Amino acid sequence: MDDSCQRAPLFTFGVIADIQYADMDDGLNFSQTRRRYYRSSLELLRKARESWSHSAPRPKFIIQLGDIIDGFNKDRGASSRAVEKVLEEFSLSPIEVHHVWGNHEFYNFTRSELLRSKLNSSVLADTSLSGTRAGGDIYAYSFTPFPGFTFVVLDAYDVSLLGVDEDSVQYHGALNWIKQHNNNEDLNSPPVSFDDLEQRFSKFNGGFSKAQLDWLESVLTSADKKREKVTIVSHLPVHPFSTTPVCLAWNFDELLSIIQAHNCVVCFIAGHDHDGGYCLDKRTGIHHLTLEGVIETPPDSNAFGTVSVYDDKMVLKGVGRIPDIDIFFP
Numbered sequence: 001m002d003d004s005c006q007r008a009p010l011f012t013f014g015v016i017a018d019i020q021y022a023d024m025d026d027g028l029n030f031s032q033t034r035r036r037y038y039r040s041s042l043e044l045l046r047k048a049r050e051s052w053s054h055s056a057p058r059p060k061f062i063i064q065l066g067d068i069i070d071g072f073n074k075d076r077g078a079s080s081r082a083v084e085k086v087l088e089e090f091s092l093s094p095i096e097v098h099h100v101w102g103n104h105e106f107y108n109f110t111r112s113e114l115l116r117s118k119l120n121s122s123v124l125a126d127t128s129l130s131g132t133r134a135g136g137d138i139y140a141y142s143f144t145p146f147p148g149f150t151f152v153v154l155d156a157y158d159v160s161l162l163g164v165d166e167d168s169v170q171y172h173g174a175l176n177w178i179k180q181h182n183n184n185e186d187l188n189s190p191p192v193s194f195d196d197l198e199q200r201f202s203k204f205n206g207g208f209s210k211a212q213l214d215w216l217e218s219v220l221t222s223a224d225k226k227r228e229k230v231t232i233v234s235h236l237p238v239h240p241f242s243t244t245p246v247c248l249a250w251n252f253d254e255l256l257s258i259i260q261a262h263n264c265v266v267c268f269i270a271g272h273d274h275d276g277g278y279c280l281d282k283r284t285g286i287h288h289l290t291l292e293g294v295i296e297t298p299p300d301s302n303a304f305g306t307v308s309v310y311d312d313k314m315v316l317k318g319v320g321r322i323p324d325i326d327i328f329f330p
């Protein structure tokens with residue numbers, strides 16, 4: 001019997017992905033197959049924020065899974081204004097927000113600008129029970145909002161062509177990597193290969209550096225020892241069955257082998273693929289959720305969710321395009 005109606009959750013948290021706000025008329029995605037509701041996305045966030053503010057219990061925090069504003073803001077000189085508008089909406093509720101960075105953050109700002117901005121929520125690691133940061137320019141951190149439950153925010157563009165100087169060592173390292181897989185003149189155009197997974201090597205994706213993977217390994221080793229449950233969040237998905245291959249992180253396989261080796265990991269939550277996706281990794285029992293994007297959600301629907309955490313499971317209650325999912329712990 002489902003007893004979640006009778007049991008109070010230990011705590012709850014909100015999730016929302018790919019708001020991609022811009023003060024402009026609706027448009028279409030690159031392949032002209034999906035409508036993008038640039039202005040309406042802020043209105044859908046307002047409805048999500050109101051729902052979270054009025055819910056009991058109120059979520060302890062919200063995870064914003066990246067692409068908070070659209071790249072079109074850059075050409076219009078509207079990047080800072082657009083971020084301010086979205087953050088103002090979030091700030092009308094007292095719930096703290098953990099911001100993940102996606103490709104559209106880097107279309108609007110450089111990495112160093114982002115590190116100095118309000119979109120850098122790694123300061124919240126310090127106020128958590130035992131938060132840690134990956135360090136350097138890597139935007140990855142962990143926080144423990146409740147004893148026994150750790151959350152890890154990953155930086156899926158730690159190795160990428162986006163947000164870094166084209167003269168930098170980082171840029172050339174990423175260029176070398178992508179060019180081993182993508183011969184197209186326009187690196188935003190995914191490579192055509194008999195192996196569908198190769199499509200991930202496009203400029204709008206990125207990867208995790210060795211330093212970040214080593215840091216993640218140490219966080220998970222410590223969580224294993226403390227018998228904690230770990231939820232990892234990232235803009236890019238890492239399980240091929242949870243998304244279309246064109247949206248995967250460049251080294252999704254390395255990330256997967258790390259999390260598969262640690263009993264503490266229960267769930268991986270991503271955005272980027274606006275159609276969403278879900279799979280249960282049967283070998284490990286880890287749930288991989290890719291959340292439907294707000295930007296491609298019609299104004300009369302929505303795309304956000306609230307996750308209730310119990311000692312043996314988490315329950316995602318989705319609104320609009322996001323389905324309900326029971327996340328039983330492995």
Ligand SMILES: Nc1ncnc2c1ncn2[C@@H]1O[C@H](COP(=O)(O)OP(=O)(O)O)[C@@H](O)[C@H]1O
Nearest residue numbers: 029030031067071103104186188189190204272
């Ligand atoms: N198949 C493609 N070929 C060439 N450029 C592409 C392709 N798909 C996307 N792009 C470009 O890559 C960038 C990111 O694509 P976009 O659809 O905005 O990403 P997202 O899904 O994160 O919103 C845009 O500049 C877009 O024009």
